[in-house]
Amino acid sequence: MERKMEHRMNMRIPMYLPVGVNYPVKGGRAGFRAVSRDLSFGGAFIEIGDTAPSTGAIVRLSFQTPLESSITVDALVLRGEADGFSVMFAYYGDEVFRQLTLVMEPALERHYAYDRH
8 A cells, every 4th residue: 555645844733623714615705613633833634524625725714722812824725535624824924823833832842742751
């Protein structure tokens, strides 16, 4: 069996966050609520039970964080799977980077603490 190579620049962190997904459709916009499976500084995997936006679509994601805030970022849909779709974040500014860091920092600390044992 052939294995797919991953070409990631950022480590994925298991991170289950509620996320609003909004994207253009013919004649307007569509949206739904979902949950992230993992998150990185470069993208995420969004779990869904219905049809995913088309590969190549630009979506606006609004993650609800445990810090009582939301992170909104535009992203490119890279691929769809039976249980969800993966996205690569578009360019984002310092504030989104700061928010992602605050949300992912505890999980990153646990990961690196585990690796040292």
